[in-house]
Amino acid sequence: MSWLDPVFGVAIGVLIAACASRRWVGAVVGFGAVLLVRPILGLAHEAPWLAVLAMAAGGAVLALVARSALAGGRDGDLARRIVGGTGGLALGATLVLAVVISLPIQRSPFDPNQLYYPPRDLPPIVQDAVLNSWTVGVGRDVLLFPLLDAQRSLPDGRRDVVRLLHRWLVIGEPWRRGGAGT
Numbered sequence: 001m002s003w004l005d006p007v008f009g010v011a012i013g014v015l016i017a018a019c020a021s022r023r024w025v026g027a028v029v030g031f032g033a034v035l036l037v038r039p040i041l042g043l044a045h046e047a048p049w050l051a052v053l054a055m056a057a058g059g060a061v062l063a064l065v066a067r068s069a070l071a072g073g074r075d076g077d078l079a080r081r082i083v084g085g086t087g088g089l090a091l092g093a094t095l096v097l098a099v100v101i102s103l104p105i106q107r108s109p110f111d112p113n114q115l116y117y118p119p120r121d122l123p124p125i126v127q128d129a130v131l132n133s134w135t136v137g138v139g140r141d142v143l144l145f146p147l148l149d150a151q152r153s154l155p156d157g158r159r160d161v162v163r164l165l166h167r168w169l170v171i172g173e174p175w176r177r178g179g180a181g182t
Helices: 004-022 024-046 048-069 078-101 124-131 134-143 145-150 156-169
Strands: none
Touching (some): 004 078, 004 124, 024 078, 024 156, 078 134, 078 156, 134 156
16 A cells, blocks of 8 residues: 555545535436446547547536436435435546556566556656555556456456456557557
8 A cells, every 4th residue: 555545545535525415416426427437438549539528528417417307305314415425436436446547558678578557667756656556456457357367366256346347447458559548
């Protein structure tokens, strides 16, 4: 664990708090955005600027639809706040994982079959943090799942979850092109 993991934790916490304060609207926006991640990532792979516009439009539509469909009931009902916070947790975890798996894959200059993830040429201020981060380790497992699975490097208890996350968040085989994970 490094200083980077609490930073990711704070980002997730902010989204939990924001969605919890919006109650049902926060839940719809959180879970709806999680469902939009895959198509947006696919679009970003082909047209990054169009994906940014689609993401902004999708978020606005989710917020407006949720707000108009679920208007009223502004009381502090704990159950509604928990549901909203759960949507924020799902969204926060998804965004953090998407950021982590988007780190570039580096190839060894001496052996093109040797991959480094996270890359070894990050700025010194973040290099140690990234190498020691639990969150980046999870992202590594998700990003490189087919390679790790072929080597039987993942415990059976995590294998199915990591496979599902890989199918959902990783476009293509980024280790073949040496580019980013998403």
